[in-house]
Amino acid sequence: MPPLASLGRRLLARIIDGLLIGIPVGLVAGGLIGGFGYGFGDDDDMGQSTGVQLAILLVYFVYEGLMLSRSGQTVGKMLMKIRVAMVANGSVPAGNPGWTRAAVYSLPQLVPCIGFVFWLVNVLFCTWDKPFRQCLHDKAAKTVVVSTR
Incomplete structure (x- = not known):
């Protein structure tokens, strides 16, 4: 398994994708x-x-689900040289894992107020999670974010 991606690269990838x-x-x-x-x-x-x-x-949600299922990378992740991999074997999270990860990241925000609180806890979770620095959407999909170089 490649080394874990830094939190800074993960954040920049999300910002790029959000703007895109x-x-x-x-x-x-x-x-x-x-x-x-x-x-x-x-x-x-x-x-x-x-x-x-x-x-x-x-x-x-659709963008992330499609991109992760195809290659494990969104445009932001490509630019930051990181990718999403399955914890078990490092493979691309094709199919259900890619869509699960995208759903747990995006869809709770549909619930007013509570959705934002969940999203905030979700994205901050990787700052204290050990050993894989997983957010809740990673845990739900059994994925980890790794460096590609």
Whole structure:
């Protein structure tokens, strides 16, 4: 098994993927839903914002599930030279493990308030987990993030 990926590389990979998905999907969804409102407290603006966030979340889920099942890497992970591997044998998390990992990372955010708290605990979990520095989405899919070089 290659060495574990650093937390910094993992974070940068997530930021790259978030921007790669969030910006174009946000612009398209915002345009389709009716723009981005700037009024404070306006119910229509709140609904538009929620719709855009939902679109970004669902596209990110599909993007991550497909990419991890195919190669164990998203674009951000490729750029940071890291990949997701199965703990048991280091293989690509094809099929259910890739989709499970993507689902546990993304979908809880659909639940207002509680989803964000779960997401926060999930992504911070790797800072204290030993020995594999796994987040909860890694544990659910039985994966680990490793360096490719």
